[in-house]
Amino acid sequence: MSDTFVILLVGCMVASSCALVGTFLVLRKMALLGDAISHSVLPGIAIGFLLSQSRSSLVMVVGAGALGVLTVFLVERLQRSGRLYADASIGVVFPALFAVGVILISRYASMIDLDLDCVLYGEIAYTPWDLVVVAGTTVGPRAVWVTGLTLLLNLVVIGLFFKELKLVSFDPGLCEALGFRPVRLHYLLMALVSVTVVAAFESVGAILVVAMLVVPPCVAYLLVDRLVLMLATAVASGCIAVFAGYGLARVLDGSIAGGMAVAAGGLFILAFLLSPRYGLIASWIRRRRAVGRYPAQ
Amino acid sequence: MEWTYTVRNVLVGSSLLGLTGGVLGCFALLRRQSLLSDALAHAALPGVCVAFLLTGSKSPEVLLAGAMVAGILGAFAILGVIRNSRIKEDAAIGIILSVFFGIGIVLLTWIQKLPSGNQSGLDRFLFGQAATMGTDDIRLLSAVTLLVLFAVVLFFKEFKLVSFDHGFGVSLGLPVKLLEFGLTSLLVLVVVIGLQMVGVVLMVATLLTPAAAARQWTDRLGAMLLVSGGIGAVSGSVGSLASATIPRVPTGPAIVLVSSVILVFSLMLAPRRGMVWAMLQDRLVERRIRRENLLKDLYLAGERGIGFGSWVTLPILMGYRGLSGSGLLRSARRLVKNSLLERSGDQLRLTADGIREAAKVVRKHRLWESYLSRRLELPPDHLHRDAEMMEHALSDEVVDDLDRRLGYPERDPHGKPIPREAS
Numbered sequence A: 001m002s003d004t005f006v007i008l009l010v011g012c013m014v015a016s017s018c019a020l021v022g023t024f025l026v027l028r029k030m031a032l033l034g035d036a037i038s039h040s041v042l043p044g045i046a047i048g049f050l051l052s053q054s055r056s057s058l059v060m061v062v063g064a065g066a067l068g069v070l071t072v073f074l075v076e077r078l079q080r081s082g083r084l085y086a087d088a089s090i091g092v093v094f095p096a097l098f099a100v101g102v103i104l105i106s107r108y109a110s111m112i113d114l115d116l117d118c119v120l121y122g123e124i125a126y127t128p129w130d131l132v133v134v135a136g137t138t139v140g141p142r143a144v145w146v147t148g149l150t151l152l153l154n155l156v157v158i159g160l161f162f163k164e165l166k167l168v169s170f171d172p173g174l175c176e177a178l179g180f181r182p183v184r185l186h187y188l189l190m191a192l193v194s195v196t197v198v199a200a201f202e203s204v205g206a207i208l209v210v211a212m213l214v215v216p217p218c219v220a221y222l223l224v225d226r227l228v229l230m231l232a233t234a235v236a237s238g239c240i241a242v243f244a245g246y247g248l249a250r251v252l253d254g255s256i257a258g259g260m261a262v263a264a265g266g267l268f269i270l271a272f273l274l275s276p277r278y279g280l281i282a283s284w285i286r287r288r289r290a291v292g293r294y295p296a297q
Numbered sequence B: 001m002e003w004t005y006t007v008r009n010v011l012v013g014s015s016l017l018g019l020t021g022g023v024l025g026c027f028a029l030l031r032r033q034s035l036l037s038d039a040l041a042h043a044a045l046p047g048v049c050v051a052f053l054l055t056g057s058k059s060p061e062v063l064l065a066g067a068m069v070a071g072i073l074g075a076f077a078i079l080g081v082i083r084n085s086r087i088k089e090d091a092a093i094g095i096i097l098s099v100f101f102g103i104g105i106v107l108l109t110w111i112q113k114l115p116s117g118n119q120s121g122l123d124r125f126l127f128g129q130a131a132t133m134g135t136d137d138i139r140l141l142s143a144v145t146l147l148v149l150f151a152v153v154l155f156f157k158e159f160k161l162v163s164f165d166h167g168f169g170v171s172l173g174l175p176v177k178l179l180e181f182g183l184t185s186l187l188v189l190v191v192v193i194g195l196q197m198v199g200v201v202l203m204v205a206t207l208l209t210p211a212a213a214a215r216q217w218t219d220r221l222g223a224m225l226l227v228s229g230g231i232g233a234v235s236g237s238v239g240s241l242a243s244a245t246i247p248r249v250p251t252g253p254a255i256v257l258v259s260s261v262i263l264v265f266s267l268m269l270a271p272r273r274g275m276v277w278a279m280l281q282d283r284l285v286e287r288r289i290r291r292e293n294l295l296k297d298l299y300l301a302g303e304r305g306i307g308f309g310s311w312v313t314l315p316i317l318m319g320y321r322g323l324s325g326s327g328l329l330r331s332a333r334r335l336v337k338n339s340l341l342e343r344s345g346d347q348l349r350l351t352a353d354g355i356r357e358a359a360k361v362v363r364k365h366r367l368w369e370s371y372l373s374r375r376l377e378l379p380p381d382h383l384h385r386d387a388e389m390m391e392h393a394l395s396d397e398v399v400d401d402l403d404r405r406l407g408y409p410e411r412d413p414h415g416k417p418i419p420r421e422a423s
Helices: A003-029 A032-038 A043-051 A058-080 A086-107 A116-121 A126-127 A144-161 A162-171 A172-177 A182-223 A227-252 A256-274 A280-293 B005-030 B034-055 B060-084 B089-113 B137-152 B158-165 B164-171 B176-198 B203-217 B222-246 B250-268 B276-304 B314-321 B325-337 B353-377 B384-393 B396-405
Strands: A132-135 A137-141 B340-345 B347-350
Touching: A003 A032, A003 A126, A003 A144, A003 A182, A032 A043, A032 A058, A032 A086, A032 A182, A032 A280, A032 B089, A032 B203, A043 A058, A043 A086, A043 A256, A043 B325, A058 A086, A058 A182, A058 B276, A058 B325, A086 B158, A086 B203, A086 B250, A126 B176, A132 B347, A137 A144, A137 B034, A144 A162, A144 A182, A162 A172, A162 B176, A172 B396, A182 A227, A182 B089, A182 B325, A227 A256, A227 B005, A227 B347, A256 A280, A256 B060, A256 B089, B005 B158, B005 B203, B005 B347, B034 B060, B034 B089, B034 B176, B034 B203, B034 B276, B060 B089, B060 B137, B137 B158, B158 B164, B158 B176, B158 B222, B158 B396, B164 B340, B176 B250, B203 B222, B222 B250, B250 B276, B276 B314, B276 B325, B276 B340, B276 B347, B276 B384, B276 B396, B314 B347, B325 B340, B340 B396, B347 B353, B353 B396
Parallel strands: none
Antiparallel strands: A132 A137, B340 B347
């Protein structure tokens, strides 16, 4: 496998996983909870590293996943207690956890092979060289396995709970009345977000994760109405952003993860302006036509 | 810890930032713009890079001006997306935050590869490096602090109105748009200044956490601003000292950790709003309800024919509500002390005072049943459960009023007598 191929493959798998869970986040107006999770898993990762002394262990994923769920739990408790607004409860929880993570990492930086830059921007450019060796034979880059398995997990869980997730996204009241548990589905989705974020973390960094969670689903939201189509469009635009972003980073000789975020932003601007149904230009034309049909007296 | 020039600078700087951040954070919190400030912090990064690319200068004024422009641009971009598309606020904030930051990262990595960009020090905007603060930074920060405090004192009434009742402000003919723009600009200014000290991610906590903590202690805006500014300043100084004392603890996270601890403390212990107080209150109410139920059960046993004030054994009482004997005795202990109850072995009976107290509870129960039955015309089998709760909640005044409104009924809908004070 050539290096470029590996980078693009990892990028596309991360983008697809993020687009799948991100679509539900955007539909449920919880986009910023995804942002919060992507920051607050940091102490989980740090503790995982400290306990296991290795980067590839399950301990790290479990630690980060636990922190993600803890974030959701704390935000929810604060909100429910009526002592803080919803947005403020997100805004006080994730920086606190992130601060703990930063302190852990800088206190024990010498003991663990993990630096902050890598966590924030990722090192997708190095993914081709980090190989997995099973029983003496190399079976490919680790990031490919990690992100591939995550994508598989996302596909399986969303496939199994598709009807329930659809229901809870559009009508949580009906969902509860029909006997499904919105709270359990909520935590299931958030656990999935946490796992996705963690898997994406080291390869592409925290910023790209947020961009990939939020931007492609929004592009899809501007283009289509049906949930299945929205999921597919989000995955597609995520992958396009990966290719375009890689090209951009090559031309500018800059950060690949940053380039992908910029490319996703570009796609969003295109959809924002040109979407046939909800775009700025289309609605402007519609308004002009309406005015022409009923001229002012 | 050595009392060096750097330590002093960092201490003064962190306290000033905490003070201004705390004060402005209150407005961000009350105007539900908590996460907008997070987006502003991220959006400022490309501004820093572009300012450097255009001027080649690393002076804080130039970089901060660039950051300021980008921050305001980001705020307008979020508004533009919300107003002109079906994207909701949270997603719009997420888009602007991540895309602007992505642009910043690309520019930053590009700059670092330029010959002039080596060790440009631009990356201190990412994580913040309070230790690099010089006298110039302190001077700038002091000026900003004074500006913010001056503006808040001068426009206190207007800012208050804009934060709580936007529509009323418009109807009064206030330049609400201008005031909001002014507040947001001040917010951007503080965010931008704070970036190089605490970094992109933690900036939001410098604003919000002290404000959220202060909110727990008071309901008045003026007091909230003072408390929040105070908490911010204390967190700033304690955090910076901790980071100077303990090796390898960065300043920004230390400050945020201190203010977060203060927030947790406030959420737990603030009078009236605090969770611990609420829990104690619940416990007290629960115990009172259990005592009132015990009195009532004894009264009802008397009513059924054995006579008020007769001995009732514990096992019979336990059967009424499926309670444990020890739980009942715990409730009884306080009642015995107030001489509403007498106890002998495992038998209990009401005293004369106790009969009167129990009658009050039963009266509330039966009057409420009558009320529900007559006014809401609920069927008799729907009354009891509601009355079971209301008998503990109704005050004596309300019950007297209820009695009057119902025309002093003799019996409840089930035909049981309604006890009166005189009897």
